[in-house]
Amino acid sequence: MDPRTSAQDVMRCELCETAVVHMHCDTCLVNLCKACVGEHFSADLSKPHKIVDFKDRKSTLLYPGCKFHDKERCKMYCNQCDIPVCHKCIASDQHLGHKVSEILKVVDEKKNKLIKEQTELNETIYPTYQDIASEVQNRMSQFEKEYGDLSTAITKHGEEWHKEIDKLVKKLKAEVDAIKNTQLQTLQKHLDEINKTKSDIKDEIDSMETAIDTNDMSKLFSIISNVHTYRDLPDKIIPSLPKFIPGKIQEVSKMFGALSSSSLTSDKHGYSMKTTQKSPEAGSSPPVKQLLDEAETVTTIDTGYGNLYNVACLSDEEIWTSGYDRTMRLYSINQGSLLKSIKTKSGNCPSNIIVTKSEHLVYTDNSDRTVNIVKNEKIEEVIRLQNWKPKGVCSTSSGDLLVIMDTDDYKQSKVVCYSGSTEKQTIQFDDKGKPLYSPSFYILRYITENRNLDICVSDERANAVVVVNQAGKLRFRYTGHTPAPKNKLFYPQGITKDSQSHILTADYNNECVNIIDQDGQFLRYINCGLRYPWGLCIDTNDNLFVAQERNKQVKKIKYLW
CATH class of the missing domain: 2.130.10.10 (YVTN repeat-like/Quinoprotein amine dehydrogenase)
Structure with a gap:
């Protein structure tokens, strides 16, 4: 565990790393024991070290170091170049004629701006994003329900189609049975007539055979042949089976129904900031009028x-x-x-x-x-x-x-x-x-x-x-x-x-x-x-x-x- 950052361990001097911290250099941001203060001073005599009690640390602003002049601190700010500058920078030709401000004033302005922006983030923007997240979450939950309802509707429609198809199948099969029974009855009647004719022909064959074999001429002359009748064959009955003509399965989807098109669009005007945010027209709050x-x-x-x-x-x-x-x-x-x-x-x-x-x-x-x-x-x-x-x-x-x-x-x-x-x-x-x-x-x-x-x-x-x-x-x-x-x-x-x-x-x-x-x-x-x-x-x-x-x-x- 790092003794310099842990709240549970005793803070140790950053030079000797053994003694307990009592002092702090606000210039260098270093924690020191009392014995190491002198050593810290002598280590870098170019800096105006400010040694304070550890409990009073960070009480002094640390001016930024100059990027152009080593070991110099920037106590001014060039507004035109938008950078911190030291006294040597100001004396140089680089910033001649530029408007320069005290850096502390600029720091205050930046802090005030950050405070305003932090307030806006805390009070307006972050709550708005919370509302948006909640709205999206609610929309997702609603989608789950709505898509579930959609699936249920499709299933119900399918069940209704199954019922109708079952009824249709039953009806068609009943029609097939009725047509079959009618045609079988017709064929059976036709068969019965043919069988009766066959029996009559057989009887006549037997009678002729008896007459041919007898010597009794009266019996021979009593035979009346009907062969000419049997030469006229009955009409042939040819039943015609109905054909099942199935509808095209490819067209079922059109008949059953289809989903309309869906989309995910992006609308930059879809969300609006909470009303604590000023409208572009307002700029600043107008005076209250009664x-x-x-x-x-x-x-x-x-x-x-x-x-x-x-x-x-x-x-x-x-x-x-x-x-x-x-x-x-x-x-x-x-x-x-x-x-x-x-x-x-x-x-x-x-x-x-x-x-x-x-x-x-x-x-x-x-x-x-x-x-x-x-x-x-x-x-x-x-x-x-x-x-x-x-x-x-x-x-x-x-x-x-x-x-x-x-x-x-x-x-x-x-x-x-x-x-x-x-x-x-x-x-x-x-x-x-x-x-x-x-x-x-x-x-x-x-x-x-x-x-x-x-x-x-x-x-x-x-x-x-x-x-x-x-x-x-x-x-x-x-x-x-x-x-x-x-x-x-x-x-x-x-x-x-x-x-x-x-x-x-x-x-x-x-x-x-x-x-x-x-x-x-x-x-x-x-x-x-x-x-x-x-x-x-x-x-x-x-x-x-x-x-x-x-x-x-x-x-x-x-x-x-």
Whole structure:
């Protein structure tokens, strides 16, 4: 056992290896007895040896040795070269003009960084991997059960097939016996007739023989020959046996059934970090804001639409709008004046509009099946779909686009994540294979990504807000709160989120905005005299903008303080 590391043995001096340790050199990290301290000093006079009691060891930081100057210690740090340096290094031309810091400051920064990373590992990453391991283990256990059920189903189906085959075999054999009995009876009757004819012929032969041998002419003339009758032979009965025509055994597998294809795929969005991890959008935790007891209307902007549907913040001073015509209009919030107009490329009404982080306007064209971006007032097609119609769109924290779309026949609906024009992820069904979203007959649908990366869709046909996590797993459905302001059925339209991860949804029927938290709990209604609210957006100061369909106005509302 090593006396220097064992807790059960007495620590021995590392020079004499016999005496008990009492002292420690913090410079050289050597354990010493009192008698060997002098010898240790004299062994290397170039070092500033710091001798302390053994119990106080490691109280002095050991500066790193310089790689370029022997026996020198580095007490400074070159930020440009990212290496520790000694005083000779600093004096040399190699680091001339470089920014140099005290190494202790750099050490503190590195320690603080390590502490933060250690905290993240302990509190977020490691627990997440524990959850993932538990999830995989549970999935494996579930697979065992599900594959067992699959095998049992195949066995049961096989047993049913065996029963049916046994019944079929029995039926065919019974048919064979019936045909055989019928044909044997016919042949037996035919044989009986032939045997009777044989007997009659034999009798006639005997009679002729007697007549030929007799001298009594009366007996001779009494014989009437029937030989002409016997010359006409009976019909030959030829039975035809049925043939068994077996089905092709190779086709049994098709008739019996087959397994659908299976796969193991890798989804880089499949797992998500615990919620203690900040989303890319968050960067740092936003300041906590409270809901006002009563929301306040700050200003109202009149627009020139027949029907107003969408609003999107370009900045805290400007908003884009769209409605029931081909023109998208940019308004000054403070002045209420029209600043710019852009017409859609196809001449169709835009289904939805958003503004990206790079301040580019994006719109969906339901009729043209395209998603388009406006750069320098020029429209570029980003996505073109086949057999699907794009409805709502939002920009994610990572810069991707989420699009909610329906099939041409309005029978299916899904959310697709695009990086540029490349499809990254499709979200359509829950864990039981049931559709997450109801297809809509309208060209308008709304979607947003919350700060925790949840994907929120207003599903007006299902009268619900559907929220899934980043991996596409259903988290909850919000179906409104009772009592509602007008006691009508919840009819969600525009949807957005704020800095507090609240989800805000326009309820068209009840002429209000619902505020729920990121877990689907109802918090508050916003009324503010809204008239048929439709599209929503939030600016950087958490002001809410509501597009009112019928009165063609956008309201700016303050609801947080």
